[in-house]
Amino acid sequence: MDTKTAIIKLGDSLIREKGYNAFSFSDISKKLSIKNASVHYHFPTKTALGLAIIQEHHNRLDQLKTKMENKAPIEKLNAFLSIYTVAESEHKICIIGSLATDFYTVETEIQNKVKILADNILNWVMEILQDGKDKKVFLFNISTRTKALMIITNMLAAVQLTRLTNKQDFKEIKENIIHDLTQTC
Amino acid sequence: MDTKTAIIKLGDSLIREKGYNAFSFSDISKKLSIKNASVHYHFPTKTALGLAIIQEHHNRLDQLKTKMENKAPIEKLNAFLSIYTVAESEHKICIIGSLATDFYTVETEIQNKVKILADNILNWVMEILQDGKDKKVFLFNISTRTKALMIITNMLAAVQLTRLTNKQDFKEIKENIIHDLTQTC
DNA sequence: AAACTTACCTACTTATTGGTAGGTAAGTTT
DNA sequence: AAACTTACCTACCAATAAGTAGGTAAGTTT
Numbered sequence: 081m082d083t084k085t086a087i088i089k090l091g092d093s094l095i096r097e098k099g100y101n102a103f104s105f106s107d108i109s110k111k112l113s114i115k116n117a118s119v120h121y122h123f124p125t126k127t128a129l130g131l132a133i134i135q136e137h138h139n140r141l142d143q144l145k146t147k148m149e150n151k152a153p154i155e156k157l158n159a160f161l162s163i164y165t166v167a168e169s170e171h172k173i174c175i176i177g178s179l180a181t182d183f184y185t186v187e188t189e190i191q192n193k194v195k196i197l198a199d200n201i202l203n204w205v206m207e208i209l210q211d212g213k214d215k216k217v218f219l220f221n222i223s224t225r226t227k228a229l230m231i232i233t234n235m236l237a238a239v240q241l242t243r244l245t246n247k248q249d250f251k252e253i254k255e256n257i258i259h260d261l262t263q264t265c
Numbered sequence: 266m267d268t269k270t271a272i273i274k275l276g277d278s279l280i281r282e283k284g285y286n287a288f289s290f291s292d293i294s295k296k297l298s299i300k301n302a303s304v305h306y307h308f309p310t311k312t313a314l315g316l317a318i319i320q321e322h323h324n325r326l327d328q329l330k331t332k333m334e335n336k337a338p339i340e341k342l343n344a345f346l347s348i349y350t351v352a353e354s355e356h357k358i359c360i361i362g363s364l365a366t367d368f369y370t371v372e373t374e375i376q377n378k379v380k381i382l383a384d385n386i387l388n389w390v391m392e393i394l395q396d397g398k399d400k401k402v403f404l405f406n407i408s409t410r411t412k413a414l415m416i417i418t419n420m421l422a423a424v425q426l427t428r429l430t431n432k433q434d435f436k437e438i439k440e441n442i443i444h445d446l447t448q449t450c
Numbered sequence: 451a452a453a454c455t456t457a458c459c460t461a462c463t464t465a466t467t468g469g470t471a472g473g474t475a476a477g478t479t480t
Numbered sequence: 481a482a483a484c485t486t487a488c489c490t491a492c493c494a495a496t497a498a499g500t501a502g503g504t505a506a507g508t509t510t
Contacts, residue, residue: 083487101286102370104467117470118488126468173366180425181358181366185287198429222444226437230419233426233438237418240365244383245414252411253418259407268457289497303458305499 084122086112092133096172100130100182127187134193137175141200153212154262160205161254164235168242168250176201177236202228209261218261231257269307271297277318281357285315285367312372319378322360326385338397339447345390346439349420353427353435361386362421387413394446403446416442 081089087108094103105126109116123129144163148156167174179186179194186194205228212218220227234253242250266274272293279288290311294301308314329348333341352359364371364379371379390413397403405412419438427435 098370099284099286099367101284102367115489120469121487177422177425178366180428181363182284182287183428185283195429198426222441226441229434229438230441233419233422234415237362237422240362241383241418243365243368244380249414253414256407256411256415300459306457
């Protein structure tokens with residue numbers, strides 16, 4: 081892995097573990113055994129690094145969407161929920177949740193890019209839910225947008241909350257989301 | 266309002282607006298037109314201030330619980346949900362969500378105290394839900410703890426997410442929580 | 451009246467932050 | 481061979497962070 085990629089990966093870890101304002105160029109340079117100025121060579125400003133990290137999430141989302149393209153709605157949903165399962169197992173939170181908390185402290189460029197990412201995620205979940213509803217595998221009688229938001233908020237906050245409560249809670253929440261969607265009322 | 270109370274109030278605002286690591290003693294002293302050292306007089310360390318802010322939330326929760334003691338479950342639930350409605354209207358997030366994001370950057374004392382606060386909130390919501398279920402005004406067939414967690418995660422993340430999407434979303438989520446609990450299936 | 455407390459102050463320290471100027475060694479292109 | 485690019489480096493800077501030492505003016509207690 082080249083240095084630039086390593087910086088993005090580490091920066092992403094740090095943002096999702098400690099938050100945008102708690103990580104520094106120094107954290108990165110120390111961990112990668114390079115100098116502070118070398119990080120600045122790849123990313124002139126912290127904002128530039130932040131933007132690259134969000135871009136990486138855009139790319140990963142696109143890859144996952146493509147990979148799951150021809151799968152059943154339930155499998156797509158599981159793929160989406162797995163993002164959070166992995167995060168939770170690494171004691172990390174979702175990039176959206178992390179940057180939403182720090183939203184008013186980051187530059188407008190980052191605000192805009194994270195808004196677009198949130199929108200992309202929401203749209204994907206809405207597509208999955210609508211497809212599942214059309215195919216009679218998902219059951220819900222509220223708007224697709226609100227249902228998608230309910231699921232996203234459950235997951236987004238679950239990874240945050242389970243830092244404070246216990247690990248089992250996350251699993252229960254996740255299982256209930258699937259059960260709630262697939263039950264025959 | 267005395268200075269000490271003003272510092273706690275302002276500190277709480279800052280944590281919930283910008284996050285724990287993005288607010289400084291300087292933010293507080295400037296806004297209150299006192300000197301940095303005067304903030305340190307009331308709160309020797311940032312941790313001490315953080316603890317006082319969490320304590321304030323413990324107190325407010327106790328007050329609200331007492332105030333709603335003899336009310337109907339639906340009214341109690343509305344009182345709980347209103348905490349987030351107020352937060353959302355002020356562009357602030359929940360203290361639990363804010364400190365969960367910054368969890369691994371704060372001292373153990375703060376971690377422990379915020380854990381207890383989260384537990385108190387969860388217990389109250391569980392009490393409300395169980396009472397409502399017993400009185401046949403709420404309907405749900407999963408464990409009370411999981412149901413409480415689903416509602417809390419919806420609200421906790423809704424105030425974060427609506428910073429990125431639009432205001433209407435919060436209202437829809439909130440209304441659906443009530444509808445979902447009170448519908449006759 | 452003397453001693454003490456409260457609620458501030460000035461002036462400082464040490465550490466860290468994001469960021470820059472300018473250099474270098476190795477490889478690539480022309 | 482000369483020019484340029486890449487990927488680092490040393491050495492610095494100004495700003496800000498949390499925190500401290502010691503002083504003062506006003507009020508309270510003994």
